[in-house]
Each structure stands twice: as C-alpha cells, then as structure tokens.
Amino acid sequence: MKPRVQKLFQQLDPKPEAIVLANAIDPHLDQTFFYVFDVPAGLFEGSIAIAHPDGELDVFSSPLEAETAQIAAKKDPHVKVHVVARDETAGAARRLLGPATSIGLNFRELTHEWFVKLDEQFPGAKWSDCSNGIRRARVTKDANEIELLRRSAEIGSKVGREIPGVLKAGISELELAAEMEHRMGRYGASGRSFATIVAFGPHSAEPHYAPADTKLKAGDSIVCDFGAYYHRYASDITRSYHFGRRDEEMKKVHETVLNAQEAALAAVRPGVPSKEVHLAAARVIDASPWKGRLTHGVGHSIGLVVHDGWAYGATVEDPLEVGMAITVEPGIYLPGHGGVRIEDDIVVTKNGYEFLTTTPREYVEVLA
Ligand code: GLY
Ligand code: MN
Ligand code: MN
Numbered sequence: 001m002k003p004r005v006q007k008l009f010q011q012l013d014p015k016p017e018a019i020v021l022a023n024a025i026d027p028h029l030d031q032t033f034f035y036v037f038d039v040p041a042g043l044f045e046g047s048i049a050i051a052h053p054d055g056e057l058d059v060f061s062s063p064l065e066a067e068t069a070q071i072a073a074k075k076d077p078h079v080k081v082h083v084v085a086r087d088e089t090a091g092a093a094r095r096l097l098g099p100a101t102s103i104g105l106n107f108r109e110l111t112h113e114w115f116v117k118l119d120e121q122f123p124g125a126k127w128s129d130c131s132n133g134i135r136r137a138r139v140t141k142d143a144n145e146i147e148l149l150r151r152s153a154e155i156g157s158k159v160g161r162e163i164p165g166v167l168k169a170g171i172s173e174l175e176l177a178a179e180m181e182h183r184m185g186r187y188g189a190s191g192r193s194f195a196t197i198v199a200f201g202p203h204s205a206e207p208h209y210a211p212a213d214t215k216l217k218a219g220d221s222i223v224c225d226f227g228a229y230y231h232r233y234a235s236d237i238t239r240s241y242h243f244g245r246r247d248e249e250m251k252k253v254h255e256t257v258l259n260a261q262e263a264a265l266a267a268v269r270p271g272v273p274s275k276e277v278h279l280a281a282a283r284v285i286d287a288s289p290w291k292g293r294l295t296h297g298v299g300h301s302i303g304l305v306v307h308d309g310w311a312y313g314a315t316v317e318d319p320l321e322v323g324m325a326i327t328v329e330p331g332i333y334l335p336g337h338g339g340v341r342i343e344d345d346i347v348v349t350k351n352g353y354e355f356l357t358t359t360p361r362e363y364v365e366v367l368a
Pocket of ligand 2: 225226236237238
C-alpha cells in the first residue's frame, strides 16, 4: 500500500535503500508485512515484503498462499508478487535488490535465523533498525484501518452484551471462554486477538489470569477480557459482572472504576501527554477506599496486534495524536476477593475521541 510504505519511510532518517520485512514461522510473523501488504487472509510463513522509498512493494510469497497474494496484488498497482519456494526467498531478494548497501529491518520482529540468511546474501550491507519508525507509522491509523477496528470492536461488543445471558451456576471459566470465542466466530471474527481471560471470584483480582475449570457460583465477581480478529485487526474489551446476591463492596468498586474510566476518557484529546489519561483514572481510584489498587497502565495501542507496540502509564509523555486507536482500561483488584476492570477501545479524533466498543458499562448483576 503506497501511502503506508511512504509513511514508514517518512519516519526514517537517514532512509535506507529498502526495508525488508521477513516472516518466520507462526507466531513469529511481522505484522508490518500485513501493514504494507493488504491481504486479508493467509499465513505467509517464510514470506518477505521489500518496501521501496517511492512507495512500491515487492512481496515474495510462498506457494502456499500464491493465489490469495495474487488476488490482493491485483487490487493494488503498487504491489508486485513473486512466488518463490521458501528456501529461495533470501536469494530472490538479493537478485531483486542487487548489492544494496543500506537496508532497514524491523529488529523487534525479525528472527535471528532470518538475519543470518539476509546477512549471507548482502555481505557488505549496512543494516539499520527501523522498529521505532515502524511503531510511529503504525500507531496512527488510516480510515481503512479504523473501519476494520470498528468492525472488530463490534464483534467483541456484541459478545459482551450477550455474556450475562450465558452465565449460570456451574459453568466453568474455560466453558464460558469457549462460548465467547465461538460466538465471536459466528459474528465474523477470524479468531481471537489474544488468549481470552475469564476469571471467577478471587481469580478476577489477577489482571492477566488464564481460565481454568473453576465453576461459577453465587457471590462471584467475574472479569471477561477478550477480543476478536477481523481482517487481521484486533479488538480488546473487558466487562465485569457479578453473579448472585448483590455485593455492596463490588458494586462500589465497579462505580469507582467506571468513574475512573470516565475521567480518563475526558482527558483524551490530541496533543495531551498520554500519561495524563492514566493519571486522570489513577487520581479517581487513589481518592477512593481502594487507593493503590490500580496495578497496571491504563491503556495501549491496538491495531494489527492487540498490544500494538505502544502503551501508556504514569510516566509516558508521548502525546496523543489524531487516528490513534487505544484502550482505556482502569481496574481495581482486591486480592483474595475479586476485581473489576472496564476496558473500551477508542480512536482519538480532532475534538476528543470516538468509541469503537459499544457494550454498556454499568454494573450488571446476574441472578444466580
Ligand atoms: N487483554 C489484555 C489487555 O487488556 O491488555
Ligand atoms: Mn483486554
Ligand atoms: Mn487491553
């Protein structure tokens, strides 16, 4: 995609003669390959993309995705696809580029094995690390990306609205996670954007808990943190519920988290140092009886991966920019008892932000 390739090069000074983006074996795939090559499906293990400063792109695809790659290239006059066997890709890149002397690489994603192969093909090359430029280019989204993020978020939101209807005594965390993932698939997701978190009772006090066979029982608080992939774009949503008799403490915790999220959202606008969004949420929580119980940064960028290369917390100065797609996800965690996190996806706009996720955020108590 010419504008995206050009956006990558704009971030680099000095500019290399070419940028080589190389995929190894899943999950070691550089999503920047899919940022510049807009192909909605296919694994592309072992494939590489070579981006040129004029915006042109050469893709060396393995034969396993040749047809998908050719169809995508037909839609973009600035992309040329070459189908080559996996063990010939590095040599083919050498023939295309000749004895290039300065080549950019994504140090954050390139495997060492790939680097050795490239270094053999280009013995005199000066390698430069493009990973910061890539991060800066990818962190603000174009209109097409925002549309895909919106559709991804809508799949997650629809499932979020349905979770209360699925809760019943005895369902296990793993069963609920499987049901949520199944529904995301039915609503158009190509998969989950990360390992679904379903946490019952005291487990909900651990932000990145992994579901197990714990069964739901009356009195449990519940945290569900999940997301879809839609045309490679990730959503990330968390909703917290309560099962059974009203728990006054958790209800107040929920209200406090919601107030913290509102405060954080109110701080969102272009030019604001991103730490201000985190601090707005932290101030609300630290003024409550649960001071210090926000134990993580309040958000991160989303895009081709759920943690899209950039996150913000109490000390991150980077200003918000129009087109950034980020999460806003304060939480309060009470070890041994339970937790509440509310997470939404938004996009920063000229005047503030727009929600991508749409599930109601109020306290939901499900009858046991
Ligand atoms: N799903 C992990 C997170 O919210 O960052
Ligand atoms: Mn999440
Ligand atoms: Mn998140």
